[in-house]
Amino acid sequence: MSEKKNTGKKAVIAVIVIALIVVIIALVAVISGKSKKGGSKSATESGTEAGSETMRSGQFDIDYAKQVTKLADYSGVAITVSNDYEINDTAKQTYLTNVLQSYGADAYKQVTDRDTVADGDYVKVDYTGYKDGKAFDGGSATDVMLDVTNNSQVGGSSFIDGFTKPLIGAKVGDKVKGDVTFPEDYGNDDLNGHTVTFEYTVKGIYSADPVALADMTDEQVNTVFGKAGVTTNAQLTTQIEKDLKQQLYSAEVDKIKSYMIDNSTVEIPDEYLQARLNEYIASFTKENVKDGQTLKKYLKSNYNMTVDQATEKWKENLTDQIKTEFIFGLIAEKENIKMDDDAFNSYVDYIVSASNGQFSKASEVYKYFGSGHKDEGKTYLKNQYLVNKAIDTVTEKANVTFEDGSAAPDTSSGSADAE
Structure with a gap:
């Protein structure tokens, strides 16, 4: 078990799918509080839906030119991004390793010339933790890749002292056991200071050498990524x-946003900000x-924060x-950027497809972003x-340059309406 209560859950990495629409993802993540509109309650209250005397944010008529009293020069903005x-x-290889791990596939080369775990190996295991002879919650995982030398999950967090020690000398196919003692301050009253037994099933030995992109056959690619429509090494390379x-x-977008905010002067109506804040809290609570x-x-319990601290953030x-x-929005007006209905519909369709089943059709998206008012949601x-489009x-x-002064490649295909 990890000091952070690791349960072997794999990192979520959005890959080998349609290229992500960055700004939409930011929108859904940051402004997810539009499923329920707030009301007259303060931002520090529970955020439940309140009385009709307070305007919904969708009822405000915002004049961008009036609210942006100073607009920074946005032509040829100079920004620097990390190398x-x-x-x-190297970046492609690192990305592939993360992708394979996120898909639950072997990301490292399997050792086939021996069957005994040695110091320095990576080992794939299933494990279950038992306290007083009974499996305890959060103590089990399957197909976890462990770094036995560093007592950690490969690419992840460290474990409590001695967790991987029983694996040294074990053979592939063996079931081995070992006792470990949780720290007194582990953070779980049922485990603090207790000694438990972990049972491991050794499923494979791997080296620290990652599976190389160039070495993956079309068959291997299809096995791992076929359901995502990536079936050949060439397609995988292109997608990466x-x-x-x-x-x-x-x-680049993050840098551009920061630059424009830092060098522009924007006034936000207090009532509008309060409406958006109350709406966010209402949705977060729900x-x-x-x-x-x-x-x-x-x-x-989850963030060690007070309501006031969270509200300020x-x-x-x-x-x-x-x-x-x-x-x-003002730049869109100045650049005379027009609505493309077909592209907009694709934009909304992407939100539906990226919602993991939360939305099944466009009208549900409009209702969500309009607090039950489809017209307001569609306008928003x-x-x-x-x-x-203006950000694009x-x-x-x-x-755009990297920190070492070299020019960054063109990223126009990664723009907000890319598919």
Whole structure:
């Protein structure tokens, strides 16, 4: 078990699918509080739907030119991004390793000339933890790749002392056991200071050498990624390059947004910000606070934050998001960016497909973003579409360099409406 209560859950990495629409993802993540509109209650209250005397944010008529009193020069903005976003063989290999791990596939080369675990090996195991002879919650995982020397999950967090020790000398196919003692301050009253027994099934031995992109056969690619429509090594290579370009584009967008916010002057109506904040809190509460638990208790147990502390953070995030909307909304007007109905419909279709079943059709998306008012939701998303097109326009014209001074490659195919 990890010091962070690791349960072997794999990292979620969005890969080998249609190139992500970066700004939409940011929109859904930051402004997810539009499923329930707030009301007259304060931002520090529970956020439940309130009286009709307070306007919904969708009822405000925002004049971008009035709210943005100073607009930074957005032609040829000079930005610098980390060399970590360079698209080279090392980046492709690292990305492939992460992709394989996220798909539950072998990301490292299997050792086939011996069957006994040695120091320095990676070992794939299933494990179950027992306390007083009974399996305990959070103590089991399957197909976990362990670094036996460093007592950690490969690419993940460390485990409690001695966790991987029983694996040294074990053979593939063996079931081995070992006792470990949780720290007194582990954070779980049922486990603090207790000695438990873990049972491991050794499923394979692997070296620290990752599976190389060039070595993957079409058959291997199809086995792992076929359901995602990637069936050959050539397609996989192209998709990885596209995804890396998408990551670079996302980094550029973040820099552009920060530059424009820092160098523009934007006034946000207090009532509008309060409406958006209340709406966010209402949605957050509805989606996360369950079984009679209060928002106060949820935030304390999950984030060690008070409601006031969380509210200030949400307000800060929303303030930057709204400033972004106002700034790039004004740029869309100045650049005469027009609505493309077909592209907008594709934009909404992507939100549906990326919602993991939360939405099944466009009308549900409009209702979600309009607090039950489809017309308001559709108007909001059309504004967001134009904002995103304006972000594309500014980013495509930006002067982008890496930290070492080299020029960044063109990322126009990673723009907000890329598919």
